[in-house]
Amino acid sequence: MHKNEAIAIIEPLLTKQRFEHTLRVAETAVKLAKLNNVSIEKAEIASIFHDYCKYRSLEEMRRIIKTTYLPKDLLLYHHELWHGPVASFMIEQEYGVEDEAIKKAIYYHTTGRANMSDLELIVFVADYIEPGRSFPGLDEVRDMAQKDLVGAAWMVSRNTINYLMEKKNSIYPDTFHAYNDLTRLLNGGNKFGQ
Ligand SMILES: [Fe+2]
Numbered sequence: 610m611h612k613n614e615a616i617a618i619i620e621p622l623l624t625k626q627r628f629e630h631t632l633r634v635a636e637t638a639v640k641l642a643k644l645n646n647v648s649i650e651k652a653e654i655a656s657i658f659h660d661y662c663k664y665r666s667l668e669e670m671r672r673i674i675k676t677t678y679l680p681k682d683l684l685l686y687h688h689e690l691w692h693g694p695v696a697s698f699m700i701e702q703e704y705g706v707e708d709e710a711i712k713k714a715i716y717y718h719t720t721g722r723a724n725m726s727d728l729e730l731i732v733f734v735a736d737y738i739e740p741g742r743s744f745p746g747l748d749e750v751r752d753m754a755q756k757d758l759v760g761a762a763w764m765v766s767r768n769t770i771n772y773l774m775e776k777k778n779s780i781y782p783d784t785f786h787a788y789n790d791l792t793r794l795l796n797g798g799n800k801f802g803q
C-alpha cells in the first residue's frame with residue numbers, strides 16, 4: 610500500500626487533531642528509520658495506521674478482542690490499551706495488510722513489549738516524541754532518539770511506567786516486559802537477559 614492511500618483511509622476516521630498527530634508521527638518515524646537503517650515504507654505505513662482504531666466504539670473493540678486471537682486480558686485493563694491490538698487485527702481484515710512487522714509495530718505502539726524489532730521501537734518512540742507533543746522531560750527523549758533508539762525507547766517505557774504509577778493506574782504486563790528488556794539491552798545483556 611502506498612502512503613497516500615493509507616492517509617486517505619485514516620483521515621475521515623480521525624479527528625483533525627489526531628490526524629495531524631498521525632502525520633507528525635509518520636514524519637518522525639521516517640527520520641528515525643533513516644537513522645537506523647529501517648524500511649522507510651514500513652515505518653510510514655505502520656505509523657499512519659497506528660491510531661487507525663482510536664475512535665472505534667468500546668463495544669466494537671470489546672467484541673473484536675473477545676472473538677479473535679487477541680489476548681482476553683486486555684479487557685481487564687484501560688481501554689486506551691485496546692486500539693493498538695485492535696488496529697493490528699483490523700488492517701489485515703479490512704485492507705489485507707499482512708506484513709507481520711507492520712502489524713506488530715501497530716499492535717505494541719502503546720505498551721511496547723519484550724524483544725521489540727527496530728520498526729516497533731521506531732513507532733513506539735515516534736508516537737511519544739512527535740513535535741506536537743510537549744511535556745516535561747520530552748527533550749531528553751528527543752535528544753536520545755537522535756543517538757540511540759534503544760536508549761530513547763527505554764526512557765519512553767520508564768516515563769510511561771512512572772506516569773501510570775503516579776496516577777495510580779494499573780500497568781499492562783507488556784509495559785514492564787518492555788522496560789525490563791530494554792534495561793537489559795542498555796546494560797549490555799542480550800535480548801533474553803543471558
Ligand atoms: Fe495510540
Ligand SMILES: [Fe+2]
Pocket residue numbers: 630634659660736
Ligand atoms: Fe498516537
